[in-house]
Amino acid sequence: MENLKITALGGLGEVGRNLFVLEHKKDVLVLDMGLRFPEENMPGVDFIIPNVEYLKGKNVKGVLISHGHYDHIGAIPYVFKKINNPPIFCSDLTKGIIIKRQQEFSGEKPLKIDTVKDGDKKKIGCFEIEFFHQNHSIPGTLGFFIKTPVGNILHTADFKFEKTPVNEKPTNFEKIRKFGKKGILLLMSDSTGAEELGHSLSESEIQKNLEQIFKESKNRIFAATFASLINRIQQIVSLSEKYGRKVCFEGYSMKNNAEIAQNLGYLKVKKDTLVSSKDLKKYPDNKITIICTGAQGEDNAVLMRIVNKEHRFLKTKKGDSIIFSSSIIPGNERSVQILKDEFYRNGMRVFHYNMMDIHSGGHAQSEELKQMIEMTNPKFFLPVHGQFSMFSSHAEIARSTGLSEKNILIAENGQVLNLSKDKFFVESKVPANYVMVDGLGVGDVGEVVLRDRKLLAQDGMFVVIVAVDTEKGRVKGSPDIISRGFVYLRDSKGLLAETRKKTINLVNKAAGSGGAVNWTFVKDEIRNKIGSFLYSKTRRRPMVLPVVIEV
């Protein structure tokens, strides 16, 4: 019998860019199509998507999307151009978010989206999928129980176990146990929380802490969170209603997501609760809640505009409260600290998830992960969604349940994994590199462009333009110099004059020799000599770019 192939084109050894491929003979099923955000050493890059060359020419029968977060849906507009517009299967909220996003991309073929819900079953090629409700930080999250010709696969999706959720059904442990009883050949389980000990915080605990803040607040409450944390937004809306506060949504993505979730009934807001920011002045401060984006310290988001006094209607006020109800994405720590400090300086009350339990990341922690493995009792185990350090912890958890070392596979993006009833191993490797998106360009920003951007950021650039009278073999006029990001030009007239003189000498020497002039050599000379000269004067290395114009 033919074995199953599993390939991650993203999502292994990284948080984000999730895209898993299941193949049996000619039947191909794709799970999730996410993006991730760029590293610090990728200036100007908007985001990164998976390289899907591997899918080219393959018969993708369907795409399952577990939930509406961008690390699971964000690559759809790009990847769908390259595959044969297969049907997408996801919950109604996920569908709403996908369609809203798709509107930013004009001229694409409309997506075929098949809405599914907890308990629904679909046959896609040789795969039979049962979708099941999972608790996460956004409603409409679905895990996948997949019958394949070689055995059953359970893919947990992003999840946590939640007995007292807000706005949703609790985890159906019974159902997961039933899947386990059917026999699980392979468990693919979310590793994002694997390094955190114990059990993730329950939403009812968070609710209690948030309510305490509402009880004590005598002024406005700002609540900053991700626009995608619909359940947290619901908590804050409900508490505002309970304490007689109007709610103002601020920020483009916040308004969008709130609208989609409201239309589908996932966000319940009473008539008259919502007000716009320009109408806030009609209400006393203790009757106002502002739910906004920017908890990561993003440059253009609402919070930063408020702090920088650039927001039209909102300003910080002494005695206001600000609740940061979202974890900090690694790399954003400094920006968040700057934000917090500004609020402290302005006499606001700052509540951060580091200080009290007002946020849960939505990912199962060690105890829950252990329970998931015990309930499903898989033969093979593949930790997914996370960095290698998380996989390492997750593998340790799996071993602690009695799973044998050799049945646990820590895999990398691009590895084609071969799964059969009694074996699970790395078979081969296919490309799974980063594809960087910058503006309209997809994949055109590569090493060369990034290297230049980083060099330009370090010490700027220095263009020397020389006009050469080829008849006379001499520089005509004075060289033009254009420099940015290197030194403050007005204070560097001496340096520029000396550079011009040196350039003229270099060029005259070469051009005045009488013979044929090797201009490539002359330009190299300018680059090297002027580069060294500038370094000796400043200990900086701007990018020196010589231009010789023969007139």
Place this chain on the structure above:
Amino acid sequence: MENLKITALGGLGEVGRNLFVLEHKKDVLVLDMGLRFPEENMPGVDFIIPNVEYLKGKNVKGVLISHGHYDHIGAIPYVFKKINNPPIFCSDLTKGIIIKRQQEFSGEKPLKIDTVKDGDKKKIGCFEIEFFHQNHSIPGTLGFFIKTPVGNILHTADFKFEKTPVNEKPTNFEKIRKFGKKGILLLMSDSTGAEELGHSLSESEIQKNLEQIFKESKNRIFAATFASLINRIQQIVSLSEKYGRKVCFEGYSMKNNAEIAQNLGYLKVKKDTLVSSKDLKKYPDNKITIICTGAQGEDNAVLMRIVNKEHRFLKTKKGDSIIFSSSIIPGNERSVQILKDEFYRNGMRVFHYNMMDIHSGGHAQSEELKQMIEMTNPKFFLPVHGQFSMFSSHAEIARSTGLSEKNILIAENGQVLNLSKDKFFVESKVPANYVMVDGLGVGDVGEVVLRDRKLLAQDGMFVVIVAVDTEKGRVKGSPDIISRGFVYLRDSKGLLAETRKKTINLVNKAAGSGGAVNWTFVKDEIRNKIGSFLYSKTRRRPMVLPVVIEV
């Protein structure tokens, strides 16, 4: 009677760049002269030092340096050029580190450094200082008890309370209490750990955990930490000796600091313990410890070179252990994660201070800070060394000891604080802005240069060079285009051709009009029109720089 003035030129609302000025009539005393590292939005900047314009023309009688960390000594070579070479007072280890650093700056007047130790007293102008031993992560840390004409000031320096230190005396609580009994008008206390609850980890606890790792390790041990954490380095050296391991120091600053500390007796290493990295191959893996830099994921440090396979003698091996014994400086989280992941991928055992208690930051936490305030019982309180969020927590701690709200001052850099027996208030404000150091340039990188660097990093640059035959009023030849960091030029020939055509049309239209040509206007036209054109084609905004050469 004349009041005392206290001014921070750095160290308030930030971690680093500590420099405090105490003034009474004409007598000026300076405490510490530190640097800080740049933010992410300051590309190319090496570090930031205080603006000391305020000290110009003042009679600085002496400079007290609390310890040898760069956030307390790093600005000395720059600031001393601007003041009248006053004597420096510090411990012998601090002196060793200052002098080593000074060697990187040639042609400076030699510093006058007066070595002091625990219990020493000095009269400097109208100030009488008693230096007292404090425990921190580097030996030779001294706090200052300062008698001034208006009353006594106690400056804690960076400190933690330590009853079981490594390699040093424990905290002398009795002495601190005695200072308290003499009456403290103002306490200036380290706030770096104020947001952390409880008591900082004791070195004996850390020792126990580190020893566990040594006991269980069957291969090489890499220990990565800051070169300045001499006490941690001592622990690892001693454990290596106990378990029969040779020690190899790797990294420029690690070797330097180890040498200085050994020469002064602060780091005790047995004869025959040290080996160089090229001799490591002579010893079995379980007899080797490598103590190195790079725990922050710095690009050129030892760990990153090992991970990138660029180190001449050291490579990762399965089964090796790596101990990260230093906290992560905010902003470095991503780089450290990348390092950790690479070690996990290579099958190494990774020990991080998040996972077990193998590091303590060297700063007093809430309980210790409370105890410090209670023991010294000050009239006024000024939290120093930290972000505003830390000051806010520290002020809360002070209030919990019964100190009155109005006697606690949360101040900002540049504020001149007026202190008398019964008042402590902000009197005025002087410049205390960032002075950025980039190569040989001190303070010449300002907003304009930084803005350009950031723009260049985002979307690169695009120089258009047009030669114009002014007699004929037409472009001569084809415009030259130089672009870097924008698009990959080889794949963009169509875009460049179209840009050239557009440029020629723009210039011919202007130059062929027959009348006098306003070249500034033409250049603006090129900048705007070509900028818009490129944006429409790419959704990127490179810096467009037009050059017109009249021939």
